[in-house]
Amino acid sequence: MSQSIIQDIQNKLNEKKISCVQLVREKIAALQSSTKNANNLILDEQALEQAKIWDEKIASGHILSGIEGIPFGVKDVYLLKGTISTASSNILKNYKSPYTATAIQKLIDAGAIPICKENCDQFGHGSTNENSVFGVAKNAHNDDKVAGGSSGGSAVNVAEGNTVFSIGGDTGGSIRQPAGYNKVYGLKPTYGRVSRYGLMAYTSSSDCVGPFANTVKDIATTLNVMSGKDGKDQTTLTSTPIDVESFDSKIKAGTKIGVYKSFIDHPSLESKIKTDFNSLIEKLKEKGVEIKELDFFDGDTLTATYYIIALAETASNLSRIDGIAFGNRAMDKENLALTYLDTRGEGFSQETKRRIIAGNQVLSVGYSEEIYKKALEVRKGIEAKFAKDFEEVDFVLSPTSPLLPPTIGESLKDPLTMYLSDMYTVGFSLGGLPTLSAPFVVENNVQITAAKEKDEEILRFAYAIEQSL
């Protein structure tokens, strides 16, 4: 198996086996002919212009390195100057990005070429990519199944090889779960490692920017480029670059792995996923890894806590999209109240409206003490439990989702089941922890989580598994 697709492509470009224009043309043709509905916009002209510039540099002796000349995809919740950024909504269908998000700008400055804006659930609201005005993105491996969400289009593009990597957004699982449904890698870094500036806010206290790719090294390389302190996002951290070249392909004996019993014993866990998960654990034991069973909050508590906080924050964040500050306005109304009502009524989907209403409810007088403040208390308890657990183990392993990808249309009838399907991802989001969804043995991927700022340790461990299992 290749260790780095980025490296493989750059070798071909440097050896002049293909040109960058040819490469970008191929990717664009693949995006255009894909039947998965993974993209809201394809950036053919801009991308080809960039590719030409790289070809000229190569012709004059430049050797590509890092991520130079590599085509990538961008979830349609990031601002990219000169493009329409819709968040897959009606209300922002004509919204032209006034600037470029920090993470995306860093990738561009490092030489990567954005080639598409990817389909997703509206404002990140969903787990199936069905909540999109552009229609559902289909699973890369089965047209009848959902791609997962909310970053469904990004996962599908990487699975089909139509982008070399893609940048998704993960608030409660939106990178990890579609990575699982489409069998690619997806990383949610430590909260604050990558700037959120220019990412449309869903839940500001857990929104994370992260990559999808087909190898661990490509995840690490793109993370390195995006990471770092940003004066435009006060929550950003300083981080040291990951030394990708020194990754070791042997699993370290004595590595301590925690497994949450409440996750594995949950009745809604599909038996295939459970069997696969146990078989991965056995394989790791054979390599000398130590397994420790741990107690944890149950999935229902985690899901309820996450959704209370997420809905409260999204109701607040989306209040600026009112047809006046931002978004398409419903015109010719008799008064301002009707203008707001029609603008937001027509501009947001049913699922997004449900979340705004519920979010405002949990924040309102009479409910906030009992519901919202209680959720904040539980969140503190979750954070404290993680701090304690990661004194005892190096990593926690868990499935990514209890379910196999649902058939298209199923989840729309039953949003509660959809919310509960996030039970394995949302807890780590509330804790701000780094976590990788990796296509090792387990159907729908395994999640490898570590303590805050241990992104590098996760990637080193994952690389060893990738190379030795």
Ligand code: GLN
């Ligand atoms: N499915 C979760 C939700 O709808 C997570 C979404 C996300 O991470 N953006 O809130």
